Amino acid sequence: MRTTCPYCGVGCQLEPEVRAGRVVRVLAPDLPPNHGALCVKGRFGLDFPFSGKRLLYPMLRERKGAPLRRVSWEEALDFAAHRLHETLKAHGPEALAVFPSAKTTNEEVYLAQKLARVLLSTHNVDHCSRLCHSSSTAALSRALGGASMTNPLEDIWKTDLFLVVGSNTTETHPVIAAMIKKRVRQGARMIVVDPRYTGMAEAATLWLRVRPGTDLFLLNAMARVVVEEGLWNRAYVEERTEGFQAWAESLAPYTLERAEEVTGVPGERIREAARLYATTERAGAYWAMGVTQHTKGTATAQALVNLALATGKVGREGAGLNPLRGQNNVQGAGDMGALPDVLPGYAKVAEEEARRRFEAFWGVPLSPKPGLRMTEVFEAIPEVKAIYLIGEDPMTSEPFQDHTKAQLEALPFLIVQDILENETTPFADVVFPAASFLEKEGTFTNTDRRVQRVRRVLDPPGEARPDWWITRELGRRLAALSGRPWPLHEGPEAIWEEIRRALPGMMGGISYRRLEKEGVRWPCPSEDHPGEAVLFRERFNTPSGRARFFPVDYTPPAETPDEAYPLTLSTGRVLFHWHGGTLSRNSRLEAAYPELKVEVNPRDAARLGIADGERVFVVSRRGRIQARAWVTDRTPEGVVYAPFHFAEAPANRLTQDALDPISRIPEYKVSAVRLEKLD
């Protein structure tokens, strides 16, 4: 039976072959987006549902300090509903938060955010993309009025130049990387902006090795060349954009000379990149965490948007602005309204008309005040007194781990709903065991807005239940306590039908029946509509219909190396693992990459007397972790790189919680560290 990969935003279609309750082989059908190809995670990493760490029974603890004990679903749900309701009565809606998960289905996210808004009256709803693409979302929304990939993945075959910034695509979106690299073998060119010699850098026509955290300077310098040499698209800028003049003037300080000093990239190479991008008609920009996870993440994404607008690349086939979404359903979680400032379909909480529509649709009054973002919720403990956490592991994913731990300890009430035990489960007051993607029905939306089916090929183990069922049942009890409306959906398809009615212009044409065949891209207003491939062909989603330039200025990273901490730590992922490692490290993938390796440049290694494979401490102002040194020139001199998948050596114990002022994303990509030999 066909289903959708649960790891990354590519959304590969796969056919797990199940024998005697086990996945024995995974094939990929010849359908978009992957057309038969998979990466190691989708191919060999789907055995986490069989892990010994599966949560099998509901559990609760009466008071802090008591052990978790196994209880019935009835008891766990009643207990949780009462505690949430009491908190609401005693402390008001601001004291509660619900975190749906970008790993659960659209239907489940929709229901969870609805529970928060309708039954708990709070907009304190957010999910993990706060920590990955919130910067892109902020930049794209204000400039274009929409925050997704503007072009479909099929456009890769029509693209003549790829501008890939801060994306280790070969390891984080491997199937997309394989497509791009194949297109490059067919003759397209590729500019890669990255401090590390990644698989993409290896395949690039032009690799610009920037110093970590300086891409914004480089992009502005490219833009300055474009303006100075008259390579910008006059007709496009005049017809379709506003704010060009002020932006063009703001570029004055970004000369090639200065850029060379700041970024470390020779000025002539920057000029070459600028010319190539501006003069290739079908030039598509792709980016990921290397752009977003900085204190100036939003500004850097904005710089990329500005550059694309000036050269007329948005709304064109084979071009566009394409943030590569991380989690399998990050796109869907945003679409479904798992964000504190927007309702489903990105309707702004603060806008009266939007709010009215949902008040009428759900039959409850909604607060006009946006809620708190995830990072702010953790800061607001203990004023925030209860969190309903679905499929997230903040202990591993939040920056500055020791601080997160203290906050979780101070939180009066925590519900953890998940499939596997993780680093956060010990803090739970109630544990709801959830069904994995192999054990339930629903839809995920991949990085290029394609809504695709998830199908049940196995029965959930023990007493585990699908997330939608758990949220529905919790909602049923909250509704009884508060007297608010809570229609009981029979299953995922019924929830999807409500979503279609809630978002007719976006999802109206997408029915489960249609999805039997293959995924459909939103916006899709009617059943005979094919689904939109390229966004903004005619107009942008802003009030004026024009895209807006926003001048952005370079600021150095929040922490720079000094004598005590002379190296820059950059964090990221490796091919074999996924995020906090909860899934991948409970699968066969663990065998291929069992422990933390930190990349160290040979020159730094020589200076510090560190040999390849030696154990070292990585130390920052906030903590230390142990790792094995991998001496390699993939990473530049002065920079060490560590993946953050390893709970026993969490890179996020070292990272700081300096935030982007707009998106509130933490600066995961730059912190000052030193290496110490173990003995």
Place this chain on the structure above:
Amino acid sequence: MRLKVDGKEMEAREGALLLELVQVPTLCHHPHTETRGLCRLCLVEVDGRLSPACATEAREGMEVWSDTPGLRALRKTLLEWLLLTTDLSLAPELQALALALEAEPGRWGEVPGRKGREAIEDNPFFLRDYAKCVNCRRCVDACGDGIMGVYALTLTGRGLLAHPTTPLDRPLPETPCVFCGNCVQVCPTGALRPLTEV
């Protein structure tokens, strides 16, 4: 464009492969890897000459025969040689075809083959059991130009001794292999198969 297939007039679009017009067995051909023209199982007669249907485009006025006694004999012999040299126990389609063509591999006597080779288990994900390999090269193409651009697999040896392997015969983890398993998916004989299946 019109042509004649097995005595019947047919309409075909420009650039169509003969494979789309006739029913012939295939082995090395695969749409994702664009591997073609290697195994000779799909040979057809085109204007009196033998051509692989998977690598020949239809042309105006062509005359194609796909199922002559000569072609059948040829396919039968090819299969007999495969059966003699290779362990086809995990290739049910080839076995069925051999049965349908009444293949009798025994009539060639003993032939030195790869059947005795030991399977290579050098990674946590899949096995390379070249006793079962028919040299179709789909895996090599999937890993290389066809899909991945990784080139962790290459062909070594010539003629009957040709077989796929890693560069310098290194264990897979010491090559650029990323364990995507795309080679495993396209392998038609079970020579590459997930460890979970073993």
